Structure formats: structure tokens, C-alpha cells
Amino acid sequence: xxxxxxxxxxxxxxxxxxxxxxxxxxxxxxxxxxxxxxxxxxxxxxxxxxxxxxxxxxxxxxxxxxxxxxxxxxxxxxxxxxxxxxxxxxxxxxxxxxxxxxxxxxxxxxxxxxxxxxxxxxxxxxxxxxxxxxxxxxxxxxxxxxxxxxxxxxxxxxxxxxxxxxxxxxxxxxxxxxxxxxxxxxxxxxxxxxxxxxxxxxxxxxxxxxxxxxxxxxxxxxxxxxxxxxxxxxxxxxxxxxxxxxxxxxxxxxxxxxxxxxxxxxxxxxxxxxxxxxxxxxxxxxxxxxxxxxxxxxxxxxxxxxxxxxxxxxxxxxxxxxxxxxxxxxxxxxxxxxxxxxxxxxxxxxxxxxxxxxxxxxxxxxxxxxxxxxxxxxxxxxxxxxxxxxxxxxxxxxxxxxxxxxxxxxxxxxxxxxxxxxxxxxxxxxxxxxxxxxxxxxxxxxxxxxxx
Ligand SMILES: Cc1cc2nc3c(=O)[nH]c(=O)nc-3n(C[C@H](O)[C@H](O)[C@H](O)COP(=O)(O)OP(=O)(O)OC[C@H]3O[C@@H](n4cnc5c(N)ncnc54)[C@H](O)[C@@H]3O)c2cc1C
Numbered sequence: 001x002x003x004x005x006x007x008x009x010x011x012x013x014x015x016x017x018x019x020x021x022x023x024x025x026x027x028x029x030x031x032x033x034x035x036x037x038x039x040x041x042x043x044x045x046x047x048x049x050x051x052x053x054x055x056x057x058x059x060x061x062x063x064x065x066x067x068x069x070x071x072x073x074x075x076x077x078x079x080x081x082x083x084x085x086x087x088x089x090x091x092x093x094x095x096x097x098x099x100x101x102x103x104x105x106x107x108x109x110x111x112x113x114x115x116x117x118x119x120x121x122x123x124x125x126x127x128x129x130x131x132x133x134x135x136x137x138x139x140x141x142x143x144x145x146x147x148x149x150x151x152x153x154x155x156x157x158x159x160x161x162x163x164x165x166x167x168x169x170x171x172x173x174x175x176x177x178x179x180x181x182x183x184x185x186x187x188x189x190x191x192x193x194x195x196x197x198x199x200x201x202x203x204x205x206x207x208x209x210x211x212x213x214x215x216x217x218x219x220x221x222x223x224x225x226x227x228x229x230x231x232x233x234x235x236x237x238x239x240x241x242x243x244x245x246x247x248x249x250x251x252x253x254x255x256x257x258x259x260x261x262x263x264x265x266x267x268x269x270x271x272x273x274x275x276x277x278x279x280x281x282x283x284x285x286x287x288x289x290x291x292x293x294x295x296x297x298x299x300x301x302x303x304x305x306x307x308x309x310x311x312x313x314x315x316x317x318x319x320x321x322x323x324x325x326x327x328x329x330x331x332x333x334x335x336x337x338x339x340x341x342x343x344x345x346x347x348x349x350x351x352x353x354x355x356x357x358x359x360x361x362x363x364x365x366x367x368x369x370x371x372x373x374x375x376x377x378x379x380x381x382x383x384x385x386x387x388x389x390x391x392x393x394x395x396x397x398x399x400x401x402x403x404x405x406x407x408x409x410x411x412x413x414x415x416x417x418x419x420x421x422x423x424x425x426x427x428x429x430x431x432x433x434x435x436x437x438x439x440x441x442x443x444x445x446x447x448x449x450x451x452x
Contacts, residue, residue, distance in 0.1 A: 003027060005360045006126040007133060008142070010034075010047040010117065012079055012346055013338025014133035015105050016353030017360075019078035022114040024361045024439070030109065033121035039137035040311070046102035047109060047117075048079060056083055056346050057398075059094040062417040067424050068347050068377035068398045069094065072354065074428060078108060079350040125149075125334065129364055131356045133337035135349070136312040143313050149327045149334070154320035159312035159344075161394045162228075162279040163288055164267050166302040166401045170274065175264075175297035180248035186266050188274055189249050190297040191258030197244075198236070200294045205233045207287040227309060228279045243278025262295050269387050273304050273401040275394075281307035302413070304399040305344070316393045317342035317385035324359045324369055325352065325385075335360055342385050344395035351378050358435075367438050375404055375427035 003026045007018045010032030018028045035045035042049050057065040072080045086100035109115050122134070123141040134142055136159075147155040167188075175190045192200065207229060232239050240246070244260040251258055264274035276295075281288060285306045293299055315321060315336065322328050325336045337356035338349040355370075355378065362369045372379035380403045384396050396402060400413075403420050410416040 002128070003364050004029070005129045005131060005357075005364065006031065007131045007337075008122045008126065009132065009134035009138075009338070010109075011133060011135045011338060011349070012048050012050075013135070013349045013353030013356070014131070015048040015109060016077060016079050016350045017131050017133055017337050017357040018109055018115050019112075020075070020354055020357035021361055022109075022112045023076065026114065026361055026364060028115045029126075030115055030117045031120055031122045031126075032117065033119070033139060036119055037121045037139060039135075039139075041137055044099075044102065045119075046099075046106045048082075048102050048105040050096065050098040050101060050346065054088070054098045055090060055093050055095040057094065058092055060092050062414065062421040063092075064377060064398045064400050064403060064417070064420075065347060067403075067421050068351060068381075071377050071424070071428055072347065072351060074432065075354050077350060077354065078105060079346075079353075082108065125331075129333040129335075129360050131335045131337050131353075131360055132340065133353060133356070134340060136310075136314065136339045138313045138340065146313075146315070146340075149330050150315045150320045151329075154316040156314055156316065157311065159308050159310055159314075159395060160280040161305070161308050162275045162277065162281065163292060163307045164273050164275045164304045164401070165264070165298065166304050166399075167272050167274055169300055169302035170264070171297045171299060176252045178249055178252075180263075182248075187277075188264040188297075190262040190264065190295045191246070191249075191251055192244075192260040192262075192296060194259040196294070196296060197240070197260045200291070201232055201236050201239070203291045203294055204229050207291050208284045209287075210282055210284045227281045227283075229281060229283055262298075265392070267389070267392070268384065268402065269389070270405065272405060275392070279307060280309060282309040283307070302400075304401040305397055308344075312339070312344075312395065314340050314342050314395050316390055318388045318393055319390035321385065323382065323386055325356050326359075333360075333363060339395065342388075342393065342395050343381055343397070345397040348381060348397055351381060354378070355382065361439070365439065370431070370435055370438070373427035373431050376424045376431060377403065379427070379431075380404070 005021050006029045007014045008031045010030050018030045021028050041051040059069055060066045082101055082104040083096050086096045088095050088097050121139055175188050179185050179187050240260045246258045246261045249261050263277040265277050267273035267275045288306045325341055335356040337353045341352045343352055358370050372382050374383055384402045406419045
């Protein structure tokens, strides 16, 4: 087979994918529509533009985001090496000078003989092995085509995500398990007294919001899926007669009805994560933690992800994709990468760029697809995409809750993270060895900076 792959979209994932392919000697045609056509969030013509925060998240070796970064470094990630080179001080996080970072990525890719970069909007799916990495703001023409490939119901256009908490961090001496009217025992319920509900309501309506413009442009969706703070601001009892209604949820022991109840629904098959039902929100992240910890039982909750509401095109991965990031039905040489696969975040998108590139490389070389171990950070993200509940699927970022639980209970979070990091590192060693055996080439590692 011709050793050539087309990559559509020169964002974080597409740039990473192009690099990973090129360093395996594969020719790449990279199509990027900017500057001819842009998105509501991008403002430059550089590849790998960082659209919002300049932070790539925690970089400590024992934090889930740090584990992911180290795996990317060990894969000689272009995005990570340019980020390390354009680092600005940000405590334990990896933050970058966004202009220097994107310029470096652009120059490195432009300098590679295997990569041709064409500035054009892709409006039909290219023939031959292709990676689509057009991100959460994929142009309308291409998103319609993807919708046809995925099936209408499997391509989402908005994120309306409720916060997700780690199950172990819920205080079950306060919360209790029960389904409304005694059905569906898998819900966890956090009961309010009147006094605590009123304090919570006051904090909620006064909390600082971060409502993006594109959200305000979508009035029909706005009515159909109200942020919890907007619903609350319609009156002190609106939530009590809506998602926080206590009926059918008597308190264990007394059988009395609470003043209001927040229900938490299981979010992953392992039962390590729970989302707050009806709590899609656009409150600022710090405000979410402050206000939602006022919910009885969640005082010490560990948030695996916080709520967001913004335009975000992504596929319902567990329903629409196979384990190689291809549509279940359709072309076997068409891979997705980046945020569109159903992950969320700069590093997570980059990781899915690596995965798609290694899969496309395996396809063109006729070798087996890489098997990412479940215990690694990248393997855990892939596991989430494959295994999450399709009915309530929402994009996920890297967090401890999606990684395998350590055997035995380790209560201390730092120790738990260290344990998971050590296991992930062992599994990643084995992965790299297997990759070398199957492809006959050794990935070059780049220097990891001191991440303390
Ligand atoms: C407004 C907004 C803010 C965000 N803020 C953060 C944040 O602070 N932190 C964080 O971790 N994550 C954030 N994200 C989520 C996500 O991490 C980023 O969007 C990330 O850039 C996704 O990487 P990607 O490579 O999948 O997509 P992108 O980086 O968006 O790259 C996609 C590329 O494809 C191009 N493209 C689109 N359609 C076509 C087409 N038809 N033909 C050719 N090219 C095309 C685009 O121009 C773009 O360059 C944010 C997302 C949005 C929408």
C-alpha cells in the first residue's frame, strides 16, 4: 500500500498525528482551513492554536494529567516537546506562551519533508487512509458529512455537561442509595434540609457565571437544557419541583421526605464516577466546586470533571466508534482524532492524535494495531470511549476515576495516585516494547523537564 495518510485539521490532534506519521516515514498531506476559513474560537493561522486557557494542566508525575503527559513524552510527542520548550511559570502545571508554542509546532511540521501542508477547507472526505481531527468547531460542511457517517443521533453539537464526582469521595453516611419510588437502586441521593437548601440556593443564584457567546446564540437549545443556575434563578422552589424534587425518595430510617434531593447517576461501568443529575452548568469552575460542595454528602467531593456548556462537536464514541477510533459502520481506513472522538482537553485531544496516527500507520504497514494497556492513561481514555454508557455519553478528560482502581483500598489520594502512576508506567513500558516488536522501530524519547 502507498505509505501516505491525509490528516484533516491542523489543531493539537492533527499536528500530533502528522508528526507521529512523519517520524515513521509516512507521507502526510495535512489540510487546515485557516486562515481561508476560521472558527468562532481561533484567531491565528498557526497550527495547534491554543484557543482558550494557556495551561495544559497538572504535570506532577503522580497526577492523572501528569501520567498522561509522561506517556506522550515517551511517544516523542511534538505537542509536548514544543510545550516544554515554550513553558511559562505556572506552579505544578504545564503552561505555555501560546504564540511561541504554536509557532514552534508550525515550524517543526513545515520543516519536515514528509509533510505537505495545504490551506483549504475539507468539504468531502478524502480517499485513502485519512485521519479527521477537525475538533469541537469542525466546519459545518464537514460536520454534516460526519453526521452521515456516524448516524444522525450519534453526533452531538453541544456540550451540556453536569459535574462528575469520584464515588469514593461521597459521604455515604449522609447520602443514600435508592431509585425514585424504590426503582433503579443505582442512584445516590443527597438530601437537603430546608435550611441547607436555602443556603445552597442563595449561593447558586449569586455564583459567578461564564456563559459563552455561542451558548446565548442557541435559544431553542437553551430552553431545552437549562443550566441549573438559570433554572434556580426563576424562583427558590423551581429546583425543588424540578430535578431536585424529593418525592418518592423517603429518607432511610425515618421514611420522611427531605426538603429537596440531588440525585447522582452512575457515570461509568465500574461505578467509580457519578454525575449530578440536572446540573449542567456554566458556572465558573472555582464557583462550581465551592457551591456544589454545599450539597449534603458532597462536602469533600472530588470532582473528576466540572460542568461546561459550549459548542462542541463530538461523536457518541461508545455507540459509533470501534476500538481503533473508526466508525463502526463504514470505511476501515477513516480514523477520528482529537476532541471529536469524545475526549475533552488539550492533552486528551493530543493523545487521541497519537492513537489515530499509530493506528493509521499500522494500517498502511499491514502490521497489527497497537493494543493500549488499560492501566495506562491513554488506555484509560480509550477504555472510557469504548465502555461508557452511550445513553448519557459526555466527553471526558483525564482523571483518576477513569483509571483502574488499585487493588485494596488506598484512602490517601496522593498515595493512590502514586500507586496508579507506578502501575501505568510499568504497563507503558510493556506497551512500548510490544510496539517496537510489531513495527521494528524504537520511538525516540524527548527530555522530560523537571515537573516538580
Ligand atoms: C471555546 C473552547 C475553549 C476551550 N478551552 C479549553 C481549555 O481552556 N483547556 C482545554 O484543555 N481544552 C479546552 N477546549 C477543548 C479542547 O481541548 C480544545 O478545543 C482542543 O483544541 C481540541 O483539539 P483538536 O485538535 O481536537 O481540535 P482543534 O485544536 O480545534 O483543531 C481542529 C482544527 O481543524 C480545523 N478545521 C475545522 N474544520 C475543518 C475543515 N473542514 N477542513 C480543514 N480544517 C478544519 C480548525 O481550523 C482547527 O485548526 C476548548 C474548546 C473550545 C471550543
